[in-house]
Amino acid sequence: MSAQGPSTVLALIEAGAQQLTEAGVAFGHGTANAFDEAAWLVLWRLGLPLDDLDTVANRPVAAADAAKVVALLSERIASRKPAAYLTKEAWLQGVAFYVDERAIVPRSFIAELLVDGSIDYWLGEHTQRVLDLCTGNGSLAVLAAMTYPDVRVDAADLSTEALQVAAINLTRHQLDARITLLKSDGMSAAPGPYDLILCNPPYVNSASMNALPAEYRAEPELALAGGADGMDFVRRLFRDVPSCMSTSAVLVLEIGNERAHFEAAFPQLEVVWLETSAGEDQVLLVTRDALHKGLN
Ligand SMILES: C[S@@+](CC[C@H](N)C(=O)[O-])C[C@H]1O[C@@H](n2cnc3c(N)ncnc32)[C@H](O)[C@@H]1O
Numbered sequence: 001m002s003a004q005g006p007s008t009v010l011a012l013i014e015a016g017a018q019q020l021t022e023a024g025v026a027f028g029h030g031t032a033n034a035f036d037e038a039a040w041l042v043l044w045r046l047g048l049p050l051d052d053l054d055t056v057a058n059r060p061v062a063a064a065d066a067a068k069v070v071a072l073l074s075e076r077i078a079s080r081k082p083a084a085y086l087t088k089e090a091w092l093q094g095v096a097f098y099v100d101e102r103a104i105v106p107r108s109f110i111a112e113l114l115v116d117g118s119i120d121y122w123l124g125e126h127t128q129r130v131l132d133l134c135t136g137n138g139s140l141a142v143l144a145a146m147t148y149p150d151v152r153v154d155a156a157d158l159s160t161e162a163l164q165v166a167a168i169n170l171t172r173h174q175l176d177a178r179i180t181l182l183k184s185d186g187m188s189a190a191p192g193p194y195d196l197i198l199c200n201p202p203y204v205n206s207a208s209m210n211a212l213p214a215e216y217r218a219e220p221e222l223a224l225a226g227g228a229d230g231m232d233f234v235r236r237l238f239r240d241v242p243s244c245m246s247t248s249a250v251l252v253l254e255i256g257n258e259r260a261h262f263e264a265a266f267p268q269l270e271v272v273w274l275e276t277s278a279g280e281d282q283v284l285l286v287t288r289d290a291l292h293k294g295l296n
Pocket residue numbers: 103104105106107108133134135136137138139140156157158159162184185186200201202203222223224233
């Protein structure tokens with residue numbers, strides 16, 4: 001693609017998609033294929049809405065603007081950074097979040113469950129204190145506060161840098177008064193008791209860590225690496241979390257592709273697998289009672 005080449009929005013996207021494919025970049029940080037990734041970058045660079053390609057597809061693009069698009073796609077390919085680190089923005093369930101290299105690009109499937117009401121069955125009048133443990137850029141805490149307007153939310157992370165990014169998102173969504181940021185190693189500075197705990201922890205096993213594409217290595221390692229079987233953080237969490245949960249509390253935990261490792265590590269634990277767009281084995285729900293029974 002050259003600055004003199006494609007002259008419409010759609011032509012720039014198609015040329016960009018081809019370039020991304022030929023360069024072998026990896027997806028999975030908000031898009032799943034080259035066309036969607038190119039569309040995101042082109043529309044963002046041109047200052048056009050990201051969700052209405054049909055309306056602008058045939059719009060002509062001036063040579064100077066096309067050159068800016070070319071430069072952005074070249075940066076995506078050369079740096080191998082996820083698009084969200086270049087645009088400084090990621091979308092989750094229609095909500096925009098600030099993000100930069102200090103925090104992982106938000107893509108948790110727990111976001112879907114909050115918005116579609118899947119976990120409401122376990123909640124009620126008693127649900128007043130919510131914890132987003134391992135909050136990263138704060139996206140799940142923000143979505144929880146938006147979904148449940150009457151709850152108070154704590155958002156905890158070990159990374160000071162991630163908490164700085166989360167602070168930007170709290171302010172962006174005017175939720176500073178309802179969400180408290182905590183620097184906490186696991187549950188250590190978040191005693192609760194909580195009625196609902198959301199957690200998308202580091203869970204990538206060592207073999208998978210060693211095979212990660214460059215886009216994932218651009219993210220903080222602390223956000224991904226979960227030890228030999230991916231369960232290091234979860235083992236500690238299960239030891240510490242029951243005493244931080246109220247009687248009817250539930251924990252919603254994302255474990256990615258690690259179900260086999262999870263079941264090998266906690267064979268007696270009774271959990272509910274929650275269906276998301278990624279399938280039925282990426283996110284689970286466990287009650288305080290089940291944790292007491294299944295781990296003792
Ligand atoms: C997979 S990311 C999830 C971020 C965010 N919740 C999301 O879904 O986009 C995991 C997060 O856990 C944090 N983390 C890693 N070890 C931790 C620990 N021991 N205690 C608290 N947070 C930790 C990382 O800094 C990172 O922000």
